[in-house]
Amino acid sequence: MAIYKEFKDKVALVTGGAGGIGKATVRKLGANGCKVFICDISDAIVNTTIEEIQSEGIDIDGVSVDIACEESVQAMVDACIKRYGKIDYLVTAAGIYKDKKLTEMTFNEWKQTIDINLNGVFLVTHLVLPQMLERKQGSIIVFGSQAGIRGSALHTHYAATKSAMQGFARSLIYEVAASGVRINCVAPGVIRTPMTMNGSPEKMVKWLESIPMRRFGEAEEVANVIAFLLSDDASYVVGQTIPINGGSVVNT
Numbered sequence: 557m558a559i560y561k562e563f564k565d566k567v568a569l570v571t572g573g574a575g576g577i578g579k580a581t582v583r584k585l586g587a588n589g590c591k592v593f594i595c596d597i598s599d600a601i602v603n604t605t606i607e608e609i610q611s612e613g614i615d616i617d618g619v620s621v622d623i624a625c626e627e628s629v630q631a632m633v634d635a636c637i638k639r640y641g642k643i644d645y646l647v648t649a650a651g652i653y654k655d656k657k658l659t660e661m662t663f664n665e666w667k668q669t670i671d672i673n674l675n676g677v678f679l680v681t682h683l684v685l686p687q688m689l690e691r692k693q694g695s696i697i698v699f700g701s702q703a704g705i706r707g708s709a710l711h712t713h714y715a716a717t718k719s720a721m722q723g724f725a726r727s728l729i730y731e732v733a734a735s736g737v738r739i740n741c742v743a744p745g746v747i748r749t750p751m752t753m754n755g756s757p758e759k760m761v762k763w764l765e766s767i768p769m770r771r772f773g774e775a776e777e778v779a780n781v782i783a784f785l786l787s788d789d790a791s792y793v794v795g796q797t798i799p800i801n802g803g804s805v806v807n808t
């Protein structure tokens with residue numbers, strides 16, 4: 557496993573930090589000496605995660621947030637800066653994934669996914685970027701998906717937000733990369749987290765059959781790529797979308 561000495565005393569803000577990939581990322585960064593501030597949808601899951609991760613010797617704090625609410629995100633970023641004084645890394649893992657045919661989807665259902673998966677990334681990035689630009693350093697990860705690359709049945713809303721993350725990362729580099737701030741996008745396939753592992757047995761079999769490696773990914777396998785992209789080892793990698801999917805989509 558790679559060791560990232562430069563993570564020591566850096567500060568990472570991880571949205572959706574109590575979720576599958578968010579928590580694995582917190583562990584990976586924290587194990588390398590990074591201080592981690594998490595946010596997620598409720599006090600209960602944030603506090604449970606903080607207790608769990610603190611017991612592993614990691615410096616962690618956090619608050620609850622609704623990532624789709626401007627005031628809530630502002631309060632969360634303020635709390636992180638108050639606690640740790642800066643933000644070096646931003647990992648925007650908060651997201652939702654719901655099955656729905658477009659013809660059966662209400663406008664409110666469409667908007668909920670857009671608000672959390674897309675507008676939520678705007679809100680937090682918009683607030684965190686100025687201090688990164690001022691300090692001329694920082695690294696950001698946004699989340700695309702296999703669904704955003706090749707499409708996914710019942711997920712027009714979700715896939716639209718995930719394709720958008722690729723465009724977001726590709727475009728933001730023109731505003732930030734020359735100032736020493738990097739942004740990249742990860743595009744996981746099917747990863748074993750609470751988001752995906754509640755489907756029917758038939759759906760699971762169908763998914764497995766579509767993956768050349770014939771297994772689901774682990775959250776840690778995504779966290780490893782995120783840690784690399786955040787690290788100095790990826791110092792010339794910007795605006796890219798990195799698939800992590802056991803081969804289910806290649807040559808994008």
Ligand SMILES: NC(=O)c1ccc[n+]([C@@H]2O[C@H](COP(=O)([O-])OP(=O)(O)OC[C@H]3O[C@@H](n4cnc5c(N)ncnc54)[C@H](O)[C@@H]3O)[C@@H](O)[C@H]2O)c1
Pocket residue numbers: 571572573574575576577578595596597621622623624648649650651652653672699700701702743744745746747748749750751752
């Ligand atoms: N698991 C996969 O197979 C997979 C595949 C492709 C992309 N992704 C993306 O990876 C990211 C992490 O997903 P995961 O698999 O860890 O899912 P997860 O459901 O385990 O974690 C997502 C977290 O986001 C939080 N969240 C949801 N709405 C929120 C809101 N309004 N405000 C704050 N927090 C909110 C949830 O409470 C949850 O803890 C997501 O953006 C997801 O779309 C996951």
